[in-house]
Amino acid sequence: MYGIALSVAACLRGGTRVDVAWNLDPGRTSRFDPADAVAITPGGGRLGSLLDGAIDSRLIEIAAAKPTSGRVVEIELNAIESHTVGVAPGTTIRILVAPASTLPGELWDQLLERRPTCLVAELDCDTVVETKVLQTDASGSAVEFGSDSVTTAWSPRPTFVVMGSGPMAEALAAAGELVSWNVEHIGGPDAAVGMAATLSSIDGLVVTGHDIEGTGRVLLAAMNSQAGYLGSVGPQSIQAARLDWLAYRGVTDTTRICAPAGIDIGARTPSEVAVSVLAEMIAVRNPPPS
Structure with missing residues (x-):
């Protein structure tokens, strides 16, 4: 998320739609930085990198539908995607995809300042109904699911x-x-x-x-x-x-x-x-x- 924060903030200031996606299953993709994320602009433009681009086409398709709220999506990796990610074919990865405009503005401020950041997304089934940013001193990135929420903590790598x-x-x-x-x-x-x-x-x-x-x-x-x-x-x-x-x-x-x-x-x-x-x-x- 730190790598795309400046570009996303610029898109938001300019009134350009941008959707962001990040990995909710970092434990299954341990060779990747848990703080990785990708931003998708209209027309399929991509900023940043998520899972070496293995699922970019799927994320672009989701963003092209112009969702009005965030959503947790489960993606079952095919043979090519799983080879790129380095996991067994058929592995399911949960991804949160959300219009950047629906996320708190202070999130981008904290990311731009490269501070540890924690985002709580309240869920109705797989749909994000509310998000809030919490202060954290965490020294690592992690994801925690609750009964009706998912909390993502990001910590920047030097x-x-x-x-x-x-x-x-x-x-x-x-x-x-x-x-x-x-x-x-x-x-x-x-x-x-x-x-x-x-x-x-x-x-x-x-x-x-x-x-x-x-x-x-x-x-x-x-x-x-x-x-x-x-x-x-x-x-x-x-x-x-x-x-x-x-x-x-x-x-x-x-x-x-x-x-x-x-x-x-x-x-x-x-x-x-x-x-x-x-x-x-x-x-x-x-x-x-x-």
Whole structure:
């Protein structure tokens, strides 16, 4: 849901119809992020991804009927769909499909702020008759069915942007995957600058490589975001050059940048350095109580 929140909010502001769908059986599709969702616009346009697009044609058909309320639908996966999802043929998946306009406006506000969010849908059989958003501090996504309701809790995965190429960048990206973060491994600065500017307080970014201009631009963009962790990997001479590049452009307070990135554990290999960087990012995101 976090991935489609900005687009859905834009559609709603523009008066464009958009229907959203999310998985109510994450336990049966464990290889997918429980917070995944897809938005469907008139004509069958899709934003986001749900179950690798396995059931998009079915969801588009439902949305094309322009329902006025949300509905829990049960979809029995055929051989092709089940192969895509990675489950046995005939597996039934419950999906909630709803016009975005029928969901609380504060839902999109919380998703845009990448906060844990809980949506309660009151049901009359399989039809949604009312929805409300609850505050939650949940650290994971989950679905719970009641006798006449379904509650979906979403928790965002941290995005970890790694800018650079080579063994160090590859080790950092692999380490991020190991802890199930949303890893964006970007080789060049242009795409990384755009990604860096969108980061939130739970996200992190690390730059590697010898391109002072490129890594400097990325760090500058990230410093103008809400990114919770900024790291700079490389020898001391490279660290100093990056900070000089920023200072020349008026950025003298670089205390947000961990340079060099990583907790001092005597790391030497790229994999060891990557472990130290992830440990530092986790510590920054989850400081011990005072």
